[in-house]
Amino acid sequence: MDFTWSREDTEFRSRVRGVLSRELPTNWPTLARHGPGSRQQTEFCLEFCPKLAEAGLLVPHWPREWGGAERPVWEHFILGEEMWAAGEPRGAQYMNVNWIGPVLMQFGSDAQKQRYIPQMAAGKAIWCQGFSEPNAGSDLASLKTRADREGDEYVINGQKIWTSYAGMADQCFLLARVSGAGEGKSAIAIFIVPMTTPGIEVRSIPSLIGHGDIHEVFFTDVHIPVSARLGEVGQGWKIISAALANERVGIPRYQLATIILDEMVGLLKTRGQFGDPVIRLRAAQAAASCEAARILVYHVVDAKSRGQILGADANVARLAVIGADHAVSDFGMDFLADCYSGAGHVSFMSHHERAIVTGIAAGAAEIQLNIVAQRYLNLPREA
Amino acid sequence: MRLAFNEDQTTFSTFLEQMLASDVCGFRPAPEWERLEYGDAIDVQLAENGFFDAAAEETLGPVMAAEMIFKIAQLPVAVECAASALLRPNFASKLPRPIAVIEAEPHHPIRFLPMARSVIWLSQSKVRTAILKDGDVQKADTLFAYPMGVLNMAALTWDDVDTDAAKALDLWRIGVAAELAGALKGGLNSVLEHVKERHQFGRPLGSFQAVQHRLAQGVIEIDSARWLILKAAQSQDPADAALALAHTQNMATRIGYDLHQFMGAMGLTLEHPLHRWTYRARLLRSALGGASSAFGHYADARWGPA
Structure with missing residues (x-):
């Protein structure tokens, strides 16, 4: 048993701190004050994350195939500590790095992987997670947002709430209940929904966290192709449990x-x-x-x-x-x-x-x- | 950073657990309904097998000594371990054990004195030891589930020990913390067993959230205390030692209260062992000045003077 850091880990931490002190602007503390989901922080993270990616510090723990360097677990964790200590300049993108990317690698179709993962590894993708609903918070499995199959499409109807980053997100990692697929957790599926799809309305809710961090997201007859589904119907809950186990x-x-x-x-x-x-x-x-x-x-x-x-x-x-x-x-x-x-x-x-x-x-x-x-x-x- | 035991530590830990699972370590009501039983049999076995010398073994080290104190304190029987496992190997390897420790006023009752064969006297400036002879100790009546005694100071001959007194106190903070965390863990384990078995309102007590959440909070505190203790045992840093003791003493009162609440009237009887752990914890939570004092030492070590 050893509670001390290895030389490699200590050096890695200094390297991360070095990059942070070089790349964070002098007005960063004021900028960070706007809140992690604010327009200001989001715009900043889209400049900052590509620089991290260039320094090999955005997804160092990912497989080489997807732009990573297969670095050890501890390095990924030290990176997370230092980013959080600095006010999380990766903004919403920390989610991509920690779990959305890895979930796509494990469960995504080839087309989904090719379309979304390189963007994440480059530090240019903002996602939000469409999980909580007005009547499904702690009891998430009782969610009611519906996905009705119509030919090659799903039509999404429902409402998500307390959604971080929704105002600036490109994609939503959405949990919805597939009509006709039974009851309970087994009917839940995951959909990757571009936030520009017609029928999506985002309303910001003023919050104690900072402006732009909590939203309501309304889905009214939102048509998405069947290929936007991640994994199988009925697999959604398992995928999300596995994903969040990392988190x-x-x-x-x-x-x-x-x-x-x-x-x-x-x-x-x-x-x-x-x-x-x-x-x-x-x-x-x-x-x-x-x-x-x-x-x-x-x-x-x-x-x-x-x-x-x-x-x-x-x-x-x-x-x-x-x-x-x-x-x-x-x-x-x-x-x-x-x-x-x-x-x-x-x-x-x-x-x-x-x-x-x-x-x-x-x-x-x-x-x-x-x-x-x-x-x-x-x-x-x-x- | 590697928070798992090495091979030797794993072997040590497994062997220790096997020994502690023996019947001689179990609970049986003490004669005359005394509140405690000293674990003579397990004490001898541990000593004969060299367990108290772990701290001096390179591949085991003080981490294993702290882990052993934590485990032994979970027994319903009382065994003197903290001084023997952490202090003795460090600066008094020839001292006969069991060992009692004076950490404050030498005239106050001191735990383990009735069976102790030697005493270590810790103070800010020096460390002294004395060998005990017949008649040097008078047994003291006590509420605490430790054998307590009072020293006949006039009869003792003290030897000064050539060691860093501050470091010895730090080691003792770690030892006391480990013993206290172990006592709380022992109590928690017995309460967990109880709330799984005992039914009221047609369901196990342990299925009520009011019970679940408090026990969950308790185990979080005890687990974190154990890790902080092991870390302090390795680093022997004054801040780490003070933190480990402060954190452990700080939680002890609330956990002790919860354990008795969930055991109900059964925990008030001497037929159930809960008191063995909670009444040891009641003494240890005030040791070395208690949580406030330990937090004060931590603040000094971390932030210096005002």
């Missing part, structure tokens, strides 16, 4: 939270307040939450690097990450409340707007707790 540790939020916490402590020292034992205690508690989250995430990543896929260990880690992000945000608001108004501190405000999502986006914390109870502790399901 279950979630975003390495403790990495930014740790940096922000150190900034907060620095400011409190400048103000002569860090001698207060209560403040020191609360800072240490927030730091402990971050380190607890980090070590649980590393445990999952380490297992993956050795070819093991752990079960609910990833949900355990994810819950700890939620606690960490909130602990730091709460610490700031409790002891540096003035920094969240007026000219304020851009980095604290940005962090708060990212932290407020933690525990809701991509699966509520309470659902994660259910999973940990039932699959990690083997407690019986509710009757």
